[in-house]
Amino acid sequence: MSKNLTSRAEDYSKWYNELVVKADLAENSAVRGCMVIKPYGYAIWEKMQAELDRMFKETGHQNAYFPLLIPKSLFEAEEKNAEGFAKECAIVTHYRLQNDPDNPGKLRVDPDAKLEEELIVRPTSEAIIWNTYKGWIQSYRDLPLLINQWANVVRWEMRTRLFLRTAEFLWQEGHTAHETKAEAIQEAELMNNVYATFAENFMAIPVIKGVKSESERFAGAVETYCIEALMQDGKALQAGTSHFLGQNFAKAFDVKFTSKEGKQDYVWATSWGVSTRLMGALIMTHSDDKGLVLPPNLAPNQVVIVPIYKTDEQLEEISKIANLMMGDLRAKHISVKYDNRTTLRPGAKFAQHELQGVPLRIAIGPKDLENGTVEVARRDTLTKEVIALDNVTSTVENLMTEIQTALYTKALNFRDSHVTLVDTFDEFKNVLETKGGFISAHWDGTIETEAKIKEITKATIRCIPTDEVPENGICVYSGSSSKGRVLFAKAY
Amino acid sequence: MSKNLTSRAEDYSKWYNELVVKADLAENSAVRGCMVIKPYGYAIWEKMQAELDRMFKETGHQNAYFPLLIPKSLFEAEEKNAEGFAKECAIVTHYRLQNDPDNPGKLRVDPDAKLEEELIVRPTSEAIIWNTYKGWIQSYRDLPLLINQWANVVRWEMRTRLFLRTAEFLWQEGHTAHETKAEAIQEAELMNNVYATFAENFMAIPVIKGVKSESERFAGAVETYCIEALMQDGKALQAGTSHFLGQNFAKAFDVKFTSKEGKQDYVWATSWGVSTRLMGALIMTHSDDKGLVLPPNLAPNQVVIVPIYKTDEQLEEISKIANLMMGDLRAKHISVKYDNRTTLRPGAKFAQHELQGVPLRIAIGPKDLENGTVEVARRDTLTKEVIALDNVTSTVENLMTEIQTALYTKALNFRDSHVTLVDTFDEFKNVLETKGGFISAHWDGTIETEAKIKEITKATIRCIPTDEVPENGICVYSGSSSKGRVLFAKAY
Numbered sequence: 001m002s003k004n005l006t007s008r009a010e011d012y013s014k015w016y017n018e019l020v021v022k023a024d025l026a027e028n029s030a031v032r033g034c035m036v037i038k039p040y041g042y043a044i045w046e047k048m049q050a051e052l053d054r055m056f057k058e059t060g061h062q063n064a065y066f067p068l069l070i071p072k073s074l075f076e077a078e079e080k081n082a083e084g085f086a087k088e089c090a091i092v093t094h095y096r097l098q099n100d101p102d103n104p105g106k107l108r109v110d111p112d113a114k115l116e117e118e119l120i121v122r123p124t125s126e127a128i129i130w131n132t133y134k135g136w137i138q139s140y141r142d143l144p145l146l147i148n149q150w151a152n153v154v155r156w157e158m159r160t161r162l163f164l165r166t167a168e169f170l171w172q173e174g175h176t177a178h179e180t181k182a183e184a185i186q187e188a189e190l191m192n193n194v195y196a197t198f199a200e201n202f203m204a205i206p207v208i209k210g211v212k213s214e215s216e217r218f219a220g221a222v223e224t225y226c227i228e229a230l231m232q233d234g235k236a237l238q239a240g241t242s243h244f245l246g247q248n249f250a251k252a253f254d255v256k257f258t259s260k261e262g263k264q265d266y267v268w269a270t271s272w273g274v275s276t277r278l279m280g281a282l283i284m285t286h287s288d289d290k291g292l293v294l295p296p297n298l299a300p301n302q303v304v305i306v307p308i309y310k311t312d313e314q315l316e317e318i319s320k321i322a323n324l325m326m327g328d329l330r331a332k333h334i335s336v337k338y339d340n341r342t343t344l345r346p347g348a349k350f351a352q353h354e355l356q357g358v359p360l361r362i363a364i365g366p367k368d369l370e371n372g373t374v375e376v377a378r379r380d381t382l383t384k385e386v387i388a389l390d391n392v393t394s395t396v397e398n399l400m401t402e403i404q405t406a407l408y409t410k411a412l413n414f415r416d417s418h419v420t421l422v423d424t425f426d427e428f429k430n431v432l433e434t435k436g437g438f439i440s441a442h443w444d445g446t447i448e449t450e451a452k453i454k455e456i457t458k459a460t461i462r463c464i465p466t467d468e469v470p471e472n473g474i475c476v477y478s479g480s481s482s483k484g485r486v487l488f489a490k491a492y
Numbered sequence: 493m494s495k496n497l498t499s500r501a502e503d504y505s506k507w508y509n510e511l512v513v514k515a516d517l518a519e520n521s522a523v524r525g526c527m528v529i530k531p532y533g534y535a536i537w538e539k540m541q542a543e544l545d546r547m548f549k550e551t552g553h554q555n556a557y558f559p560l561l562i563p564k565s566l567f568e569a570e571e572k573n574a575e576g577f578a579k580e581c582a583i584v585t586h587y588r589l590q591n592d593p594d595n596p597g598k599l600r601v602d603p604d605a606k607l608e609e610e611l612i613v614r615p616t617s618e619a620i621i622w623n624t625y626k627g628w629i630q631s632y633r634d635l636p637l638l639i640n641q642w643a644n645v646v647r648w649e650m651r652t653r654l655f656l657r658t659a660e661f662l663w664q665e666g667h668t669a670h671e672t673k674a675e676a677i678q679e680a681e682l683m684n685n686v687y688a689t690f691a692e693n694f695m696a697i698p699v700i701k702g703v704k705s706e707s708e709r710f711a712g713a714v715e716t717y718c719i720e721a722l723m724q725d726g727k728a729l730q731a732g733t734s735h736f737l738g739q740n741f742a743k744a745f746d747v748k749f750t751s752k753e754g755k756q757d758y759v760w761a762t763s764w765g766v767s768t769r770l771m772g773a774l775i776m777t778h779s780d781d782k783g784l785v786l787p788p789n790l791a792p793n794q795v796v797i798v799p800i801y802k803t804d805e806q807l808e809e810i811s812k813i814a815n816l817m818m819g820d821l822r823a824k825h826i827s828v829k830y831d832n833r834t835t836l837r838p839g840a841k842f843a844q845h846e847l848q849g850v851p852l853r854i855a856i857g858p859k860d861l862e863n864g865t866v867e868v869a870r871r872d873t874l875t876k877e878v879i880a881l882d883n884v885t886s887t888v889e890n891l892m893t894e895i896q897t898a899l900y901t902k903a904l905n906f907r908d909s910h911v912t913l914v915d916t917f918d919e920f921k922n923v924l925e926t927k928g929g930f931i932s933a934h935w936d937g938t939i940e941t942e943a944k945i946k947e948i949t950k951a952t953i954r955c956i957p958t959d960e961v962p963e964n965g966i967c968v969y970s971g972s973s974s975k976g977r978v979l980f981a982k983a984y
């Protein structure tokens with residue numbers, strides 16, 4: 001395994017691409033824009049899924065599964081949503097191949113097997129789900145309906161990057177229905193908070209909660225809540241969104257309910273999702289020029305033990321110690337792997353585990369056998385210490401928490417030092433080009449100004465922060481009046 | 493909730509369809525042949541997934557994810573596989589919609605967004621996976637490669653039925669690569685055994701292990717191992733298959749490895765899968781005219797507690813008891829739900845839980861409060877008994893095992909009494925039409941005879957059982973010589 005990564009300073013984008021491939025997380029496939037998620041990458045995604053799924057269930061949601069393919073007529077029903085996704089849809093038009101009479105051994109689309117109505121590979125599932133909810137909701141007794149789906153979706157993106165933007169990606173999409181507007185808004189906020197908690201406690205990524213400006217809103221939403229993270233190159237990454245959909249989909253699909261008082265009304269809706277894009281955020285937030293750095297709470301292997309030996313007797317003795325150690329660590333719910341492969345030398349193993357971000361490496365060599373010690377190396381700080389065998393379990397247990405916290409704190413400090421208040425457009429452009437990060441600036445609230453700023457600087461409004469303090473000011477671009485600052489950044 | 497199901501005797505097929513819908517397991521969607529898996533049905537599937545996933549990991553497999561869409565040229569590469577699936581493929585030909593100039597507000601396929609090469613929505617993933625493995629396998633050190641994928645697949649079936657045969661279904665597909673033929677065969681057999689163990693221990697379904705005849709083999713396989721179950725109507729259901737693929741895919745995708753001795757050779761392959769079809773098998777094996785019957789090992793709620801009360805004080809007292817009981821049961825890893833909905837009367841709750849197959853119902857009423865008892869009702873036998881509060885935990889714990897075993901034994905007895913040895917074709921036809929089930933008969937081993945028998949009787953060879961005893965005989969149809977009996981049946 002070649003571990004010479006391009007450094008972040010040299011070429012951040014190249015560093016990322018190389019890291020994803022070399023750490024065995026994912027790779028490009030033969031299908032334009034679609035990735036293969038390799039076992040190590042998928043194992044991290046599985047850990048994310050497990051925690052999110054637990055959090056969704058704890059907040060009262062159930063999983064279900066809806067069709068991959070959406071008839072075009074359903075897709076069209078909510079006009080804004082359809083418009084928002086129409087330009088990047090994979091469309092199924094035929095249902096059969098046949099032998100190609102002109103090319104023996106080859107197949108061609110059977111022209112007689114044309115569908116009467118084209119089917120859209122879901123880019124998001126509001127349409128098919130709300131069409132289904134129509135049959136499920138009659139009365140207030142059927143509400144709230146709190147459903148989540150784990151699924152693949154396809155959006156025909158033109159420029160793709162592993163995890164960050166792929167034509168097919170994996171995600172979860174929650175779709176809920178409520179009696180009242182207030183309850184739906186509360187749900188949208190709740191799920192945005194769930195995402196923030198997950199990002200902070202498991203991914204060790206600090207996020208800013210807020211709402212999107214109109215032009216950045218989900219197609220079909222009344223309000224889009226989001227969490228925004230900051231990557232090491234100073235670009236922002238939208239890590240999750242939660243939409244208050246008002247009655248838009250209920251009206252488009254005619255989903256009404258009878259209230260306790262016997263009145264008929266359209267139901268209120270939310271939808272919310274996070275995707276394998278989170279893998280990109282995780283990688284870019286913590287990793288360094290030596291490779292991946294994983295927070296213990298999401299590492300498939302939290303600890304790896306590497307034996308260093310010359311003789312079979314030494315290996316035997318080391319293995320005995322390693323096995324005892326693993327028993328103790330597993331009893332504390334710490335995942336640990338004994339890397340006793342004979343095909344690789346210790347140095348090569350060290351390099352691989354470093355590249356793959358295993359939080360803690362324990363090496364046991366001949367000297368350790370004599371002294372009753374082991375060497376413990378942290379991936380995040382690259383520091384090592386020799387500790388007594390008796391202290392391994394407690395030390396490792398403490399380090400798991402310590403590393404998780406240290407990664408979060410480091411990311412938080414970086415993020416906090418990269419939120420810059422600016423009051424002039426020159427400053428805006430200057431900070432954006434030199435320092436990067438979030439720019440907190442006054443904005444006049446118009447789509448036109450937002451578009452102009454984007455055109456000139458490529459920065460977009462990432463969010464209007466939830467904890468924004470009302471403050472009168474003048475728009476950094478137009479000079480018109482503003483009631484508060486919003487966060488701009490270049491973004492993934 | 494209307495609970496009047498058509499009885500099995502009246503119309504088995506109608507009974508099944510009604511049950512799936514009324515028990516809230518799944519329903520047809522707006523997309524031809526595609527189903528919506530409802531939360532209750534999905535919760536059962538999740539339990540299956542969790543156990544299977546654990547078993548796959550315990551046998552050394554890792555999960556990964558490969559693209560949904562397969563370029564036609566890759567799909568064509570393994571000729572037999574392509575031929576086998578070509579006639580039931582959903583084909584993506586375009587990647588963009590546009591506003592329809594003739595129909596304001598409607599969308600149409602953008603004729604300028606035609607793909608250069610069509611993409612097939614995966615009906616199975618051998619092609620894309622083996623094309624990927626080419627890059628992953630160079631040396632014996634890269635082998636074995638033991639990978640599983642949880643995914644959705646699409647097969648354009650013309651006649652569909654909820655869970656049993658749907659255009660889109662959920663499944664897992666294992667794809668492994670090995671150094672030797674023997675090792676690959678061993679893997680294919682191992683995974684067929686894993687499926688059998690899962691079916692028997694969790695689904696409480698006895699299965700017959702065997703291999704398929706040539707004409708029933710997976711397209712592209714050298715040998716197809718399978719597990720076959722028997723439904724209550726006497727029809728067989730293939731519950732899982734595991735394929736030894738020889739070097740067919742390795743040759744089609746040019747996947748070679750360098751052996752320890754430095755020789756180049758094509759790798760040996762297997763693939764194996766089970767799908768949401770298992771839900772159909774589970775439902776049809778155990779359920780009765782009152783609804784679903786679930787084995788405790790797969791029931792989302794193993795126990796439900798229903799309070800019966802007239803006064804608020806009674807409810808309060810009952811709730812106190814229920815909460816203590818739930819604490820005790822959960823400590824024993826028994827899942828339990830307290831059904832204290834105020835919108836339904838106890839009778840309606842009983843009917844719902846019966847319909848939905850909750851293994852055990854505990855009712856607590858005013859008399860129970862006086863006597864320190866509860867009423868425990870078994871779903872499988874529909875028997876009730878009143879037991880002392882003190883004995884609830886141990887009784888429930890024992891009943892979980894007892895019900896699981898009872899369901900398996902009942903299904904096994906039914907299956908065993910429906911395997912009939914026949915030696916003449918008249919007997920064959922007679923047994924098939926009157927008794928149904930598996931028919932153990934001699935077969936001359938030719939595709940022609942198999943086809944003739946299928947044409948005349950609709951019965952197919954379900955498998956050549958693994959535990960078949962060599963026995964010379966004469967083919968039940970052709971009179972030619974035969975070396976052993978095979979199992980015929982009509983099948984789902």
Ligand SMILES: [Zn+2]
Pocket residue numbers: 418435
């Ligand atoms: Zn900086």
Ligand SMILES: [Zn+2]
Pocket residue numbers: 910927
């Ligand atoms: Zn019978």
